[in-house]
Amino acid sequence: MVLAVDFMGLHLKNPLIVAAGPWSGSSRHIKEAFKAGAGAVVTETIVSEPCFDVNPRLAYDGAGLQNIRRYSNKSFEDWLRELEQIKNENGVVIASVLSQSPSEIGYLAEKVEKAGADALELGLSCPMGEGVEVIAANPNRVYSLTKAVVEKVKIPVMVKLSQNMTNIGQVGRFVQEAGGSGISAIDTVRCILGVDLQKRKPFLPTYGGYSGPPIKPMGLAAAASLAQSTSLPVCGVGGISSCEDVLEYLMLGATTVQIGTSLVLHGMKHMTKISEDLERWMEKNRIENLSEITGIALKELRSFDNIKVEPKMVSVDGPCHRAECSACTDCCGIYEAISKAEEQIRVDPEKCKGCGLCCYVCPDHKFSLVRR
Numbered sequence: 522m523v524l525a526v527d528f529m530g531l532h533l534k535n536p537l538i539v540a541a542g543p544w545s546g547s548s549r550h551i552k553e554a555f556k557a558g559a560g561a562v563v564t565e566t567i568v569s570e571p572c573f574d575v576n577p578r579l580a581y582d583g584a585g586l587q588n589i590r591r592y593s594n595k596s597f598e599d600w601l602r603e604l605e606q607i608k609n610e611n612g613v614v615i616a617s618v619l620s621q622s623p624s625e626i627g628y629l630a631e632k633v634e635k636a637g638a639d640a641l642e643l644g645l646s647c648p649m650g651e652g653v654e655v656i657a658a659n660p661n662r663v664y665s666l667t668k669a670v671v672e673k674v675k676i677p678v679m680v681k682l683s684q685n686m687t688n689i690g691q692v693g694r695f696v697q698e699a700g701g702s703g704i705s706a707i708d709t710v711r712c713i714l715g716v717d718l719q720k721r722k723p724f725l726p727t728y729g730g731y732s733g734p735p736i737k738p739m740g741l742a743a744a745a746s747l748a749q750s751t752s753l754p755v756c757g758v759g760g761i762s763s764c765e766d767v768l769e770y771l772m773l774g775a776t777t778v779q780i781g782t783s784l785v786l787h788g789m790k791h792m793t794k795i796s797e798d799l800e801r802w803m804e805k806n807r808i809e810n811l812s813e814i815t816g817i818a819l820k821e822l823r824s825f826d827n828i829k830v831e832p833k834m835v836s837v838d839g840p841c842h843r844a845e846c847s848a849c850t851d852c853c854g855i856y857e858a859i860s861k862a863e864e865q866i867r868v869d870p871e872k873c874k875g876c877g878l879c880c881y882v883c884p885d886h887k888f889s890l891v892r893r
């Protein structure tokens with residue numbers, strides 16, 4: 522059984538990469554990630570002017586995280602020393618760098634390559650502060666920053682894109698034309714987590730980036746769009762907290778994935794759990810090599826105009842023993858096709874439009890769609 526993957530010409534022992542963030546903000550954290558089983562680590566974003574920390578900078582709604590920390594707060598010189606310290610570790614180090622100027626980003630890239638980075642990620646998509654996410658949404662600027670770096674280094678260059686734009690596939694094509702080796706997506710999603718009604722102010726004092734499980738659907742869509750619009754290898758990021766999440770990204774065309782928030786919430790040991798679960802899943806499903814499943818679900822992902830129209834309705838599997846539950850009848854309020862009397866559920870075939878919602882809301886999964 523082979524968990525190892527080739528990604529942008531690099532050999533990774535598995536497809537699991539630690540995403541850029543404070544959990545990858547020093548050589549100590551990066552070594553810890555390798556020990557926990559990560560195939561590679563992306564450093565927290567390295568900039569020429571380190572950012573200052575604000576307090577508080579994290580807020581959590583029980584599902585996702587808002588953060589307002591932009592980049593690393595370590596100086597560029599300190600980062601070069603940190604990279605020197607880990608260049609002989611048994612793991613792939615991807616240095617995340619950012620500048621809004623092509624000449625400066627080229628300079629940063631050259632220096633971190635010399636310090637021992639195995640690859641680069643251009644962190645062009647941070648949704649905080651002014652300017653950066655505007656770069657990611659502008660294909661010409663993505664092109665010029667990518668090209669400036671590609672011309673300066675020999676190591677692979679991956680570009681990190683954002684969901685905070687309208688046509689990620691088009692931007693991906695500009696990365697490819699500029700000579701990029703791979704694309705990662707997505708960064709956090711611009712957000713305001715909520716408003717404290719008593720204090721009459723937002724939880725955090727500025728717009729932030731949303732991450733964790735609630736952004737997975739956006740991350741999956743971005744990874745799939747990029748896999749469909751470019752021939753570059755894609756690294757899927759956003760909301761991964763289990764082996765099943767990893768598999769969804771791989772099946773939609775990602776070769777590797779990055780994990781961030783779930784490592785903050787559950788500790789670096791969570792990386793070990795995900796990699797062990799992935800191995801067990803492969804064994805159980807007799808998958809010898811991850812390439813057997815990479816992109817397999819993309820074949821079933823059509824453009825809207827190419828969806829096959831097949832008249833369907835729901836069928837119910839047996840009686841319902843949840844006396845208090847009305848999830849199915851409530852969610853069918855638009856069509857009034859489902860009724861429940863005692864334990865019997867009835868679907869009116871004349872009224873059922875086959876929308877499929879009841880299949881998801883029933884806690885016992887008693888509904889399924891069948892051909893009319």
Ligand SMILES: Cc1cc2nc3c(=O)[nH]c(=O)nc-3n(C[C@H](O)[C@H](O)[C@H](O)COP(=O)(O)O)c2cc1C
Pocket residue numbers: 540541542543564565566586588590591592593617644645681707708709730731732733734736758759760761779780781782783
């Ligand atoms: C606290 C925090 C700090 C982050 N810092 C960076 C960063 O320095 N550079 C970057 O490219 N992405 C950064 N990210 C974004 C993550 O790398 C990742 O793209 C995003 O969180 C989505 O993945 P997740 O849901 O697994 O966390 C940060 C995210 C968080 C939560």
